[in-house]
Amino acid sequence: MFWAFFLQSLINGVLTGAVYGLIAVGLTLIFGVMKIINFAHGSLMMLGMYATFWAWSLLQMDPYASMVISVPLLFVLGALMQKLLIAPVMNAPEHNQLLLTLGVSLFLENLALFAFKADPRFVQTDYLNINYYVGPLTIKQVHLTAFAASLLITLLLYLLLARTDLGKAIRAAAEEQEGALLMGINVKRIFWISFGIGSACVGAAGTLIAPFFPVDPHVGGLFVITAFVVVVLGGMGSFGGALLGGLIVGVGESVGAMFLPGSMKQMVTFVLFVLILLLRPSGLFGRSLRA
Amino acid sequence: MLELQKVSTGYGGVPILRDVSLEVRQGAIVTVVGANGAGKTTTLRTISGTLPLFGGRLRFLGEDLAGVPAHRRVERGLVQVPEGRKIFSSLTVLENLELGSYTSRAKARRHGSLERVFSLFPILKARIRQPGSTLSGGEQQMLAIGRGLMALPHLLMLDEPSLGLAPLIVRDIFSIVAEINRAGTTVLLVEQNVQQSLALATHGYVLENGTITRAGSGAELLADPYLKEAYLGL
Numbered sequence: 001m002f003w004a005f006f007l008q009s010l011i012n013g014v015l016t017g018a019v020y021g022l023i024a025v026g027l028t029l030i031f032g033v034m035k036i037i038n039f040a041h042g043s044l045m046m047l048g049m050y051a052t053f054w055a056w057s058l059l060q061m062d063p064y065a066s067m068v069i070s071v072p073l074l075f076v077l078g079a080l081m082q083k084l085l086i087a088p089v090m091n092a093p094e095h096n097q098l099l100l101t102l103g104v105s106l107f108l109e110n111l112a113l114f115a116f117k118a119d120p121r122f123v124q125t126d127y128l129n130i131n132y133y134v135g136p137l138t139i140k141q142v143h144l145t146a147f148a149a150s151l152l153i154t155l156l157l158y159l160l161l162a163r164t165d166l167g168k169a170i171r172a173a174a175e176e177q178e179g180a181l182l183m184g185i186n187v188k189r190i191f192w193i194s195f196g197i198g199s200a201c202v203g204a205a206g207t208l209i210a211p212f213f214p215v216d217p218h219v220g221g222l223f224v225i226t227a228f229v230v231v232v233l234g235g236m237g238s239f240g241g242a243l244l245g246g247l248i249v250g251v252g253e254s255v256g257a258m259f260l261p262g263s264m265k266q267m268v269t270f271v272l273f274v275l276i277l278l279l280r281p282s283g284l285f286g287r288s289l290r291a
Numbered sequence: 292m293l294e295l296q297k298v299s300t301g302y303g304g305v306p307i308l309r310d311v312s313l314e315v316r317q318g319a320i321v322t323v324v325g326a327n328g329a330g331k332t333t334t335l336r337t338i339s340g341t342l343p344l345f346g347g348r349l350r351f352l353g354e355d356l357a358g359v360p361a362h363r364r365v366e367r368g369l370v371q372v373p374e375g376r377k378i379f380s381s382l383t384v385l386e387n388l389e390l391g392s393y394t395s396r397a398k399a400r401r402h403g404s405l406e407r408v409f410s411l412f413p414i415l416k417a418r419i420r421q422p423g424s425t426l427s428g429g430e431q432q433m434l435a436i437g438r439g440l441m442a443l444p445h446l447l448m449l450d451e452p453s454l455g456l457a458p459l460i461v462r463d464i465f466s467i468v469a470e471i472n473r474a475g476t477t478v479l480l481v482e483q484n485v486q487q488s489l490a491l492a493t494h495g496y497v498l499e500n501g502t503i504t505r506a507g508s509g510a511e512l513l514a515d516p517y518l519k520e521a522y523l524g525l
Contacts, residue, residue, distance in 0.1 A: 168386050169393060172379045178341055179377035184365030184394040184442060 004136035009254045011137055015147040017250020019205055022150040023223060024230035024242035025157060026201030032237035033174040033194040036086060037094070039101040042224025043108035044199050048074050048206025049215045050112060053121045056210075063123050063211050064145065070203045078199025082192040090191075105220060112217035120214035127211055146208040153204055154243060157197070161239070170194055174237070202227075226266075229273045235283030244284060248272070292317045292446055292477050293338070293369075298347035300337045306345065307333045308501045315446060315479050315494075320472050322480040322488040322509070324522070325498035331481040332374050334498065335450050338479075339371045340364050352445065366394045368445030374454065376435040380424035384415055387423055387434055391441030400443060408437040411467060429460035436464070440471065447471065448479040453487070465491055485522040489513045 023045065030038050048070040055066035085104065089097055130141035161167035173180040173190045181187050213219070230249050234241025249269055256268030276283065293315040301307040307330045315321045325331050336342035338349060340361035349356040351369050359367075379387050388408060392401040409416040412433040418426060426434060432452055439447055449468065453461040465487050472478045482488040489495050495512045497505035505512060512518055 165389070165393060165398070168382065168390055171382060172390050175379050175381055176377050179373060179379065180390075181341055181361045182339060182365065182371050182373055182377070183390050183438070184362045184397075185390070186360075186362045 005258065006255070008137050009258050010251060011139065012143065013251030013254030014247060015139070015143040015250070016254065017247035018147045018150040018154075018243075019209060019246070020226060020230050020250050021243040021246025022154055022205045022208075023202050023227045024234065024246050025154055025239060026198035026205075027227050028231045028234070028237055028239065028242045029157075029170075029201070030195055030198040031231065033170060034082075034086070034090070034191055035094075036090075036195075037098050037101065038195075038198070039098065039224060040081070040104040040108060041198075041202055041227055042220030042222070043105040043112075044074055044078060044220070045202040045206040045223055046112060046215075046217060046220035047077065047108065048203030049210045049213075049219065050116060050121075051203070052207040052210040053123055053215045056123050056125070057121075063125060063127075063207065064149075067204060067207050070207045071200045074203025074206075075196040075200040079192040079196035081199070082195035086195070087188065087191065105224070109217050109220060116217060118216065120216040122214055123210045125211055140212070142212040146212075149208050150205065153201065157201065158239060160197075166193070226269060229269050232283055233272060233276050235285040238283065238285040241283055241285035292352060293479065294348075294350040295334075295338070296348040296350070298334075298337060298349065299345040300333060300342055300347075301345060302333075302342075306501065308337065310347070311498070311501070311503055312347075313496050313503060313506070315477060317477055318472075318475070319493040320468070320478040320480060320491055320509075322482055322492035322495045323498050324482050324485045324488055324495060326483065326522075328500075329498045330501045331483075331498055332450055333501075335371055335373075335448055335479075335481055338448065339369065365442055366396060368443065369448070370439045370442045370444035370446070371448040372435045372439040372450065372452065374450035376431045378423045378426075378431055378434050378438070381422060383420050383422055384426070384434060385419045387438050388415070388441050391438035392443070394442060397441060397443045401441070404441045404443065408440055411440075411470070412437050429456050429464070432456060432460075432464060433467075436467070436471075440476075444476055446477045446479060448481070450481050451483060452480070453482060453484045461487065485518065486513075 027038060027041050030036055051070040051073055052063050052066045055061040055069050056063050081104065085100060089100055127142050132139040161171060169180065169185045170190055173185060173187050177187055226249060230245040231242055233248060234245030249272065252268045252272055253265050257265035260267060295311055295313045297310045297312055299306060299309050311334065323331060323334060333342065337344060340359065351367065356364060388405060392398050392404055397404065414430055415434055415437055418430065423431065423434060452464050461484065468478060468480065469491055480488050480492065489509045489512050492509040495507060495509050496503050497518065505515060505518065
């Protein structure tokens with residue numbers, strides 16, 4: 001009986017973990033390329049969730065189909081944010097950049113609060129009622145779709161980075177900016193493209209969880225913290241680390257929820273965070289800490 | 292092909308180069324020699340556009356480079372092989388070379404360029420899938436030069452290719468630079484290694500504390516008594 005329960009938590013953790021991985025992969029791309037700690041990442045996800053909600057509510061769109069809105073929208077928002085707000089402060093001290101992205105997240109949160117009001121919104125679709133039964137386990141359709149789509153998007157992103165000239169240029173600019181410029185790579189353009197891609201990832205993640213997670217203006221704050229733990233756990237700038245970190249955090253949270261009451265399950269995440277920083281600050285796959 | 296007219300530049304308001312004028316004619320190997328801190332890398336950075344001018348003019352292929360961003364200068368054929376190689380260590384040899392031909396003009400001829408680079412540097416073909424970080428210093432320098440060639444340069448600028456390399460390897464690198472020049476690429480070579488670079492060059496300039504103090508043909512400068520004493524220890 002316990003084992004069935006444990007296995008269920010494990011499965012749920014893996015399913016959520018893939019979504020955490022997608023969110024983290026977007027964040028780690030932004031950090032890897034621009035060395036920017038983007039606190040607005042969660043707020044962007046919140047906007048993606050709202051885009052899906054409104055597409056479903058006003059246009060009767062299938063929430064998953066609304067990806068065609070949320071992904072390009074978030075790409076453009078991310079690119080604009082980089083071009084207009086971040087680019088001017090790229091050479092400023094890091095804590096200033098951090099404060100800027102924090103400011104953007106506060107702005108976006110309160111803008112959403114003002115425009116959409118505080119009441120949580122729910123995307124109610126029939127998908128919520130579909131469950132798969134494997135032995136003693138129950139797997140919900142909405143979780144499974146989120147899991148599979150997250151993995152697919154992450155794979156596509158990996159292929160972009162590994163196989164295309166643009167992806168190689170992004171990796172090059174992340175490692176050695178001046179060298180990249182000398183190849184004829186327009187590094188400024190690579191920056192806003194990367195920020196756009198990272199934001200598009202988190203927008204997609206928002207669309208994928210909207211069918212089962214309440215949409216409200218403050219949801220960003222919850223996810224950005226988890227995303228940071230995942231990125232630090234996996235190693236800042238490491239793609240594989242972000243994925244693996246996502247799974248670890250997902251499982252940790254889910255299994256933790258078995259033993260800890262209510263929202264205390266997040267304690268597992270934070271304990272993990274502190275342990276990593278104490279024992280292996282560069283994360284599982286991270287490069288060594290910058291001075 | 293390339294002209295610097297009274298170029299002044301520096302970092303954060305501190306001037307490093309003062310009124311530097313020099314010229315690189317088509318087909319030549321021009322060398323700029325100087326000690327550490329003379330301003331050699333600064334000169335190349337200014338030409339490439341990664342460092343802005345305080346004053347003066349830069350002309351390449353008859354056109355003023357003012358307002359032309361660094362990545363566009365590469366498209367025009369003004370290619371730098373940077374100091375310390377600045378290769379992408381986490382990318383493979385092949386990926387580094389592919390990125391060398393990132394511009395559309397170079398990309399069209401990528402396959403042919405790769406063949407050429409591999410025939411010049413067979414060791415790179417042997418290490419084609421290895422990450423840049425696993426190469427030795429000499430191999431990394433070859434990769435950096437190969438990468439520069441992939442961009443189809445009209446003018447290839449090299450920043451201290453001999454730095455940190457064993458003398459035998461330096462000799463190999465210099466003879467390859469000569470071969471590249473013979474095949475039709477104009478070369479601007481910036482170096483601390485005065486002897487070998489002046490022996491290679493058609494023309495040379497001596498840079499000291501941000502200004503040009505001597506100019507002449509390679510042979511003239513090699514015979515110059517001041518240079519012999521100050522730089523060659525003779």
